Amino acid sequence: QGQVVVSGGGSVQAGGSLKLSCKARGYIFSKCGLGWYRQAPGKERELVSRFSNDGTIQYADSVKGRFTFSQDSAKNTLYLQMSSLKTEDTAMYYCAADRPTFCSGGVCYPCNYDEGTQVTVSS
Numbered sequence: 156q157g158q159v160v161v162s163g164g165g166s167v168q169a170g171g172s173l174k175l176s177c178k179a180r181g182y183i184f185s186k187c188g189l190g191w192y193r194q195a196p197g198k199e200r201e202l203v204s205r206f207s208n209d210g211t212i213q214y215a216d217s218v219k220g221r222f223t224f225s226q227d228s229a230k231n232t233l234y235l236q237m238s239s240l241k242t243e244d245t246a247m248y249y250c251a252a253d254r255p256t257f258c259s260g261g262v263c264y265p266c267n268y269d270e271g272t273q274v275t276v277s278s
Contacts, residue, residue: 157270158183161250163235164272171240173274177233177250184231187266188253191224191235193246193274204235205253217243240276247271 163175179189190205190213204224207213212224223236233250252266 159189159250159268159270161248161270161272164248164274166275166277167240169240169242169276169278171276172236172238173240174237175235175248175250175272175274177235177270179231179233179250179268181231182257182264183252183266183268184233185228186257186259186264187268189233189250190253191233192249192251193244194249195243195246198246200249203248237274240274242276242278244274245276246274248274 159177159179161175161177163173165173167173177189191203192200193203194200202215203218204212204214204222214222221239225234226232249269249271251269255267256263257266
């Protein structure tokens, strides 16, 4: 089984909703700074939502008020509830870390896991 498993993508009409899930193995979930990113064809990857260093949730301006980031620590799972979807939200959505490694006690563990799911919004 993969270290990070993403699910919930699909096709939806504009105005619809989808909920993405990202289940990660122990330390990856708690120590790798996981967040949601997306990349549309021909565009660079951009941040959608993640926890900021001060513990607040950060959102891209384009999704504020429409998307909600949450997590269930008991399930090692992140969620991205997406509502009022627009055609411009069409992209590959990734659950990814904001750092390459997590180090503790002189040992470093990889954080470079990058799993995605396609979201397609039609008009």
